[in-house]
Amino acid sequence: MLLKNLRLTNFRQFKGEQLISFSTYPDRNVTIIMGENGSGKTTLAQAFTWCLYGDTDFEDKSMLSKAVALNMLPDEEASVRVELDLVHNGIEYTIIREQKYSKDSSGNLRRPSQTTFKIAFKGADGQREFVPDLETEIRMKEILPKELSKYFFFDGERIEKMSKEIRRGKSKEFAEAVKSLLGLSAFTAALNHLKSRSPSSVIRSYDNSYDAGSDVRIAQYTKEIDELDDKIDAITRRLAEIDKEEAIAQDKCDELKEKIVKFKDSEDLAKEREALRKKLNGLISSKASSTAVLLRTFNNNAQQYFAKKMMKDALQLLSEADKLDKGIPDIHERTIKFLIDRGSCICNNKIEFNNDAYKALMKVLEYIPPQSLGSLIGQFVRDCESKSKGGSSLFEDISEQYRIIRNFETDYADVENKIKLIEERLVNMENVGLLQKELINYERRLNYLKKERDELNIEQGSYETQKKLKIAERKELTLKDEANRKIEVYKAYAQYMYDVLLDEYTQKETETRNQLQKTVNGIFKHIYNGGLALSLDENYNVNIIVNDFRGYNSDVETSTAQSISVIFAFIAGVIKMARDSQNDENEMLVSEPYPLVMDAPLSAFDKTRIQTVCDILPKVAEQVIIFIKDTDGELAETHMGQQVGARYLFDKKNEFETYLVTR
Template identity: 55%
Template sequence: MLLKSLKLSNFRQFRNEEVQFSTDSDKNVTIIIGENGTGKTTFSQAFFWCLYGDVDFKDKSMLNKIVASELTPDKSATVKVILSLIHAGTEYEIIREQVYKINYSGKLKGLNSTLNIQYKKNGQQEFLKPLEIEPRIKEILPKELSKYFFFDGERIEKMSKEIQSGRKSYEFAQAVRGLLGLSAFISALEHLKPTSKGVIGSYENSYDAKSNINIARYTDEIDKYKTQLEKIENRLKEIENEILKSEDRKKELEKIIQKYAEGEKLQNQKKNLINKRSSTLNSKRITIDKLLREFNDKASSYFARSMIKKSLEILGNGDFTNKDIPEMHAKTIDFLIKKGTCLCGTPLEVGSKEYNNILSLLQYLPPQSIGIAVGQFIKESQMRAKTSRDLFESYSSTLAVIEEQNDTIAAYDNEISLIEKNLVGIESVAPYQSELQICEKVIRDRTREKDELIEQRGSITTKKERANTERQALTLRDETNKKIEIYKAYAQYMYDEIKKVYKENENFTRKKLEDTINNIFKDIYQGGLSLTIDENYNIAVLVDDYEQFSNVETSTAQSIAVIFAFISGIIKMARESNTSNDERVKMLASEPYPLVMDAPLSAFDKRRIESVCKALPNIAEQVIIFIKDTDGDLAKEHMGEKIGKQYRFDKLNEFETVLN
């Protein structure tokens, strides 16, 4: 993309101004010089307003103040910005207009802005249809990345922190992938994906249920599960965003609170108590686990204790001593009874006194000797009683420890609560402490909700897969549905293969981007730091000699160098892809982009300004710089031979600036 010109009519302090940007490949730099307050930022914001209808100004009225003051209720004034550019070989003229009127009470009102795009086709001027405009703007330059190509040096540190923190949206990563030449893969995957709008999804909804009514039932179930999963995924993204925002704000609040001596002291005490409470809580969990394991192993002895005690009391009242007959066995008595005669010769007639006496001896003889059995039972019972008594004492001791731990935790909770009240009581800290507690509650609540949703997602996914398996078994029995199943399998195969190739190319591209931005970063910021890029295009800053130290705190100059290297790397790769002989690079060829910067050099020292000025023209196909007078001489000194166009802002008054 090459920017040809920008024309402003009644846009804030610019009544009727136009800039023609240099499109010369050898002299590809345009410099616009002006002091603070002359309109550099306003002019750069005109790009945003023209493309997206949005600006960063608090005052959203775009109409020049002088023109607004001359309005009467029967008149109107129009703000217009025309951006001319070349994209993918086509010349575009993007025109945004907004009409302003003043009512009889003197209040200025702007109507909704209108956007039109005209382009040249076969030498003829044509206009895009209304529904084609937004997709074409997104194709030319996604809004998610616009502020990185038209970036403001005064806001650059915030942008750098955003890239490094991983707080960007999914759309940002997709936009970067598109700019790096991965759009074809992304479009193919979007076309095939298994959703209602994709090819695979369309096959899902085309089964003929006439052959088996259960096909429709399973399809309805699968659609229901898909809807539930989609809701869960959307909510998980929302939760993640809420947690990240709360964590960011929590860190900010903790820093604010710690600025105050008393607040810092109390905050440290609170953290110490929280750590102690956590340690005690963990010890309590270990103690309870030990108690439960011991209870599971020995609970039977404990619950039998009362029965053993009663049995011993009963046995203690009986006399079982000296009743066993030594060396005599029950078989001997059986022999005598069958013989009918005692050893002494006395007849043993059934029912006689002698017969009954000898029969009673059986209970005292082995193997049914009650004395021996009772003795063994008493001995074992006493051992079990002792074990259960020891177990009871162990339980009592462990429960006492748990109770003590509960008291300790309660004491910590009380101390933490008192500290929080004291923090609220400190006037300068009070609102921050209250907000901090809200942030902590949000983090706890959303984390709990996230865990519950992940569990639900697993359960629903299992049900969906089961229903899909059942439906597939039914569809394969019918020729029409069998064909659909085969078509869907082909589409799924294509989807998986493209996704695989896409992943390989994306990894290659991301690694190349990482190498490219590191080369640029080290040229601008010489100092022992390097950058890494993860799969979501988040940047981490590493200390070269100590790689374990990632995401180190960066200075303003380092932050500017980080974001500058990131965007410059994308621009350089896009530019080089059109001339590379590497097949993989050529396959990923994308449109080169300009670099438009507002006050980019302010945070750098003279040495780094020189490095930046020398690097810029070689990285981007087109460079446009809005710069202060104080930095202008340095920029001209180091980029003199590359400067194709040069302008200066002249401030006529507070409400009007002209270009010379």
Template identity: 35%
Template structure:
């Protein structure tokens, strides 16, 4: 299939009608469509797949241009349309897909079902319908099956998906199917599926096996029912096992992502730990500061009175030195003696104290100058108190100053810790993100253990069911062998199984040869467009591994960067196309019918929104030189900066140049460039 032209009407950014024709020159087979990011390159690339298959990957499913939608009067209709003219098998076709949009209200637009139509140009040069929708779909599928279209119409997002499937050793059914279809293995697969295996009722072997109990032996029927139940259980467990394996792969990948992100945040996490330690140190220092200040105040309250009285004590001692001149009272008379006389009411001299008031006053005054309240005793007691208080105040000032010093030193340490915290604040991790990652990691580890346990149960069930199936089949075979009719069916069954095994062996051998051939081809292309020191290996599941060809440098899988991953995808797609072309050439050589000319004119386009910005200038040059040699037609969408470099290396093979220019976020136009 070679694309002559495409015409868009109100398709997303492209308001109104826009027509592009593409180079179909064998020598200048490249068309370059240049535009800035957001101008509509991906939209134009997806216009091809929408026209052919009615599919896009846009999140917004509204295809009608936004400006047209907004300016439509309520109750009116507009159409969005893409039309392609292509050439295949010596015939020219016009493929058109159209959709009508009605504006029901200011915010509601209703789209009709797609109107899909294919026309063929007749001998007179006029277009005529090929028939109904089913026939139109069939013609497009014959040109390029939808399941293979992703390898010939793709953008950066599709390349990222291919890279993820191919290079991360995931299940790669799309690639396997593409290889089988393009190199002709599907026919052999269909023949193989027709004969076997024998556990499918639609196969020859399966049907014969089910008929081997027609003699009516109840035991055979019973055993067959049990075996079929076991086969179903095995298939269910195998399907479940596959699902669990895929889920485990996803969980492991997500777990690695979380661990990788946590590892990258480890320095920040360590800073967070240090930050918390300094905060705790501040709390501890502040607690100790409060304790030391409390101790200081307590000591001050207890000892300050004695310290302040020391000067007064010294003055009192000076006065007491003259204590000998003070009246020390009457010797040998005790205050209790006076108390006795007062109680008796009569003085020693015989005076009646009740009548002699003056005598009474003198005795009362004398009582307070005699022991135990005599002045001498009081002075002695006072001197003793001074001595004790003076002794207790020794070193009090020095101790108090040390307590003050201890209380004040905390401020300096707290300030120091605050400075350290301030330095760490800019290096702290996103605590919420760290907590989220740790929670997710824990949940994933739990899920991983759960899936591994379920996987173990599935494997155990499969082994147990297979063992029981083999036992029952041996038992049934012994019974079947005794029946004449079953013997004939068994002979046919064995013949069908022999054919199936032969086809299977042939298929497996050809698939291995195809995979090895493809591996050789993509290595040759990869060496030209990227690096000849790196080798590629296509694994059994059609994932791709990379390795250093010089073992002295290292071994094992290499860490992949974006440019290397994209180069692998380019090489893989180019390899598939090249093998398909070589296969077609081989068919032509062996074809002795009149259709040889038709096959010779078949070709495949490569329409890509190329992410060349991932490559350096030298590798862009290599890609630009190699890809046009492989595909029959190249239509490449590229941004301005990469486009200048690409055009520099493809000057002699560029047949058409176009420019997509954005007038606004919702409107772009397409201009032809010289």
């Protein structure tokens, strides 16, 4: 298949009719279409799949150009159309897909109609003819089956997923697709025709043509064998499903185990953090109680402490003024009052109201008990004595307590800092406990699947035995009848032919696979020169093998560049093989070469690899069409310069309008 032209009409941001002609020269088979991100590279790649199969990866399923939709009047109609001219098997086809959009009377876009799909071709007389509508889907399948198309129309973003699928040989369809590409499908078709579950297969049709008239049991056996076949089939299907489910669960387990190992530290860190948090809480309450002690000390002794200087000053004044003790020992107020009442002193002096003696005695009253000034001052002095003792150590006590509190602060900051560091490390780690839980679930699922498979295998085995038994018994019955005996003979011929063909096919298939492995490896080594090799098993699983121990650095995890190299090598290998087999004299193996349409495939590579990829692709594929961003594009052009036959540029006017211009 060679792509010639792509005509877009109002497809997404490609407003109006826009044409792109791909280079079909054998020696200049590369078409480069350059554009910055967001200019329409992916849209153009999607235009192929929409045209061929009617679907896209867009979230917005409306294909109509927004610029056109905006200018449509109420009740007006517009259509989106993509036409792809291609040559397949020597016939020129035009694949056409169209979809009509219309607005209602209030100017809202209606739901679009179903797409119409047509395939036109140039007949032998050069006239353009259309493939009848009912046959278009089948014809498309012949030209390029959809499941295969993604290996020829692919974008860089999907590339990693694809490489994983290839490496895992994910689906049988894929193996089938590869076989058909490599021209082995004629074999498989013949094998299927001879013997398959379809009632129209040769051997099955013989089974159904036994003359049951001779013995009713023959029909009974045939019916029972059919039923057993159905059961066996159901089990086979379920086993295939189990394989898939198992692969997914196993993947998930591996991924989780890896994460658990990686995040094992997080558990320890979380424990450490918990311990530190406890310590922090301990520090907080210790600090609080120390604070309480300090404040209690302060409240209990503040007066004594702050009054110290005043006490000293007051005592100094009092002692200097000699005010402290002017009392007469053992003389009480009562003594003086008695003398005044008597009117004469102990010394016999006369005491009269307001005479000198009276005044002197009244003065004495101030200094003797009980209400004397002297005793009041004495009390004050005693207060000073006790208070000065009470407040004496306040500053030292508080200094010490404050120092302890400050230490807490330092410890606190220290612990807090440690917690912060741990938390920073934990940010990017997942919770191992949760991962472990998830892992257990998946492992349980795996076990369950394993058990189910074992049971199914046993069941299937018993059905097979029953089936064999019934076939043998039926055979015994059929041989008794002339007509049935004939059928038995035909069946034996058919079985023989099947066996011979299968033998041949197996041999060819192995040869082809070995050849493919060699081809793919040759290309892989060229692209990825890291001491790795690829191997293909019978399901076309690609395995990466380390074949150079010197370069082996225990990192078996594939890098992006490696993954992409694998898929490039694989696709390039398949295409190369398909192309080579076209010239093969063995007519049993016919194939058609396919183009390679790629969206931004080079970003993940370094410059040397870009060069090797650019070098290899035009050689292995009959036609290469690349959508690429400016920077990569320039590199690609430098390396593929000689092979580039057509150049286009995405000219982005605005978000809704891009035009394709030749460069």
